Structure formats: structure tokens, C-alpha cells
Amino acid sequence: MVADSGRIRTAQLLADGRLALLREEDLTDEVVMVIYKNGAWAVARGADGPVVTEGLCPHAKAPLIEGEWSGSTVTCRRHGLRFELATGACQNNPRYRLRRFSTIVVNGYICLGPERPIAPAAPMEEVSRWP
Numbered sequence: 631m632v633a634d635s636g637r638i639r640t641a642q643l644l645a646d647g648r649l650a651l652l653r654e655e656d657l658t659d660e661v662v663m664v665i666y667k668n669g670a671w672a673v674a675r676g677a678d679g680p681v682v683t684e685g686l687c688p689h690a691k692a693p694l695i696e697g698e699w700s701g702s703t704v705t706c707r708r709h710g711l712r713f714e715l716a717t718g719a720c721q722n723n724p725r726y727r728l729r730r731f732s733t734i735v736v737n738g739y740i741c742l743g744p745e746r747p748i749a750p751a752a753p754m755e756e757v758s759r760w761p
């Protein structure tokens with residue numbers, strides 16, 4: 631088991647197969663990295679709700695929580711690629727694209743959207759034990 635610390639959190643798998651990334655109430659102005667098995671997502675507060683992207687830069691895998699998030703873009707600190715959050719397009723190198731994920735809120739948890747289902751593997755009560 632991976633312990634949560636600061637801006638790095640561990641996702642939980644819900645009984646219905648959804649991956650719960652973060653509690654809504656835990657979403658602040660700081661970007662959070664959420665990990666689960668081999669996956670990593672960056673979760674930020676957007677103007678219209680949570681914004682979830684892949685957690686590592688598609689260029690050379692720098693953690694995007696260290697990037698500069700401002701409104702509609704995130705700029706990776708390692709080499710300066712800047713991504714448009716709405717489309718994932720890279721503004722300074724069209725070879726790269728940032729994956730963004732839709733979300734759905736289930737019982738107060740920000741979950742990955744329905745187009746990315748994950749097979750059920752854990753009972754629902756695990757979620758109630760979240761810190």
C-alpha cells in the first residue's frame with residue numbers, strides 16, 4: 631500500500647469499477663498527483679470543475695504537478711512545453727499532446743469518467759476508510 635503524502639495521493643477503486651481520484655473537498659488551488667498501480671493523473675481545479683490530465687509530461691515524463699498551471703494551460707518545468715488543457719494540444723510542439731480525462735463525481739469523489747472504466751476489484755467500503 632502506498633501512503634498518501636502532501637500533493638501525492640493514492641486513488642481508490644470503487645465497487646462499480648470507477649477509479650476515485652480525490653474527494654471533492656480535498657481539491658484546492660494546488661495541483662495534486664494521484665497514482666494507482668502504473669497510472670498517474672494530475673488533478674487541478676478548473677473554472678468549470680475538476681481538470682484531470684495524465685500525470686506525467688508526454689515529452690520526457692516530468693511530473694506535471696511541478697509544472698506551472700495557469701487558467702487554461704500547464705507549462706512543464708523541465709523543458710517548457712505548454713499544453714492547452716481543453717484540447718491537450720501542445721502550443722510549442724505539435725508532436726506532443728496531453729491526455730485529458732473526463733470526470734464524474736460519485737458520492738463526493740472525483741472519478742475518472744465513464745469512457746475509461748476499470749474492472750471492479752475492491753469493495754465499496756474501502757472508500758469509506760479513506761483519510
Ligand code: FES
Pocket residue numbers: 687688689690691692706707708709710711
Ligand atoms: S519533460 Fe516536459 S517538456 Fe520535457
